[in-house]
Amino acid sequence: MALAEVLPLEVPRMATGISELDRVLGGGVVPGSAILLGGEPGIGKSTLLLQALASLAAQPGATVPHQETRNTKHKTRNAESGAGNIGGNVLYVTSEESAQQTQLRAKRLGFGSSPLKVLAETNLEKISSVIGRMRPALVVVDSVQMIYSPGNPSAPGSVSQVRDCCTELVYLAKASGTAVCLVGHVTKEGVLAGPKLVEHIVDTVLYFEGDAHHDHRIVRAAKNRFGTTLEIGLFRMTGAGLESIEDASTLLLEPHEEGAGKLAGSVITAALQGSRVLMVEVQALTTDAMLGGAKRKVSGADASRVAMIIAVLEKRAGLRLVDKDVFVNVVGGIKLTDPSADAAIALAIASAHMNRALAASTLVIGELGLLGEFRSVVQAGQRLTEAERLGFARAIVPARMKEGVKKGASMERVLCRNVDQAIAELG
């Protein structure tokens, strides 16, 4: 068969109704798919998934013959809504908490009387048999480190146990059409018989991250067979669970006091995260290094990219950084992976080093070449339009950038051909 003759695959999805989760999933959960949600303990994995399941349970969905439900009203509604609409029948398997604890949590989250099915079980055989009987549209297994396959003598949480259990659950998903979502804990140091181990057998890998200084949480896709990995989901942890943050442009910016002078070493850039633009602050600090070893510490950006930027600043802009420790931090837990943040990183370092602040309400975008030249970036128009909407007064941009703010825009554009010209903009 020729590739052109292959019929396009229509991927139906169950929208969870948690908008930011649906965004990272690429529109919702694909039936029969396997998702892995990893994250540090206490970050909010159980909370997020319980909210998603309760939301799905409340949606009218196709009734499954084996479903036992005492909620007859719900059943009638399901029957009326007819087939084609999946959802409704979902299962939460808790291997870490009791059903009572889950009930308590659900109460606190405001859906204590949800028709959502809960199973407190750690034995994989029993879990599989309940899934087989109930045939839910989606099952969450929270967490994979606490379940065990009776045929395997190793302890729960061990490499072989986690691998066996996950493989069987993923197999079950593919065979039955039930989507499975596996929860895996990740430790700060990296991984402990967890998520990394099973990344290759699932369709989608999501990581739940937080930032110690903010109450927001980020869900990022490390892999997604059914969508892009560029989108991130943004949430705020509140007393009543996780709240989706859709208008997130300025979420990560600390409110600066009116009139207060800006400190040197801080530059704002417009980062593209999937389909949306986020304003992100890049901070830098340079200090005298101990003899014989200048340190470069980077968080939120690519360390080798920053090393290149430092080299360009040294060679093309004449900054002496060889005997300086350089620290670069992207505020808010965002990772700036694309080169459009180069110019902002370069200016933040130059600003810190020269102790000259960039004027407030100014943003910087541009890629930096090895010759010190400023290069244009993708989706410049979208970034600038968003900055304009948010009331930024000036944008330092590459001179060759063709796209720009729409006509009549009030935002001033400062066109720079190279890093020297941008540095001249520092106060």
Ligand code: TYD
């Ligand atoms: P949890 O979902 O249990 O984390 P995980 O499953 O990833 O280990 O989240 C636990 C944290 O979230 C806990 O520190 C309390 C906090 N939390 C809230 O702030 N608000 C809430 O409504 C809930 C349910 C939890």
Ligand code: MG
């Ligand atoms: Mg949990």
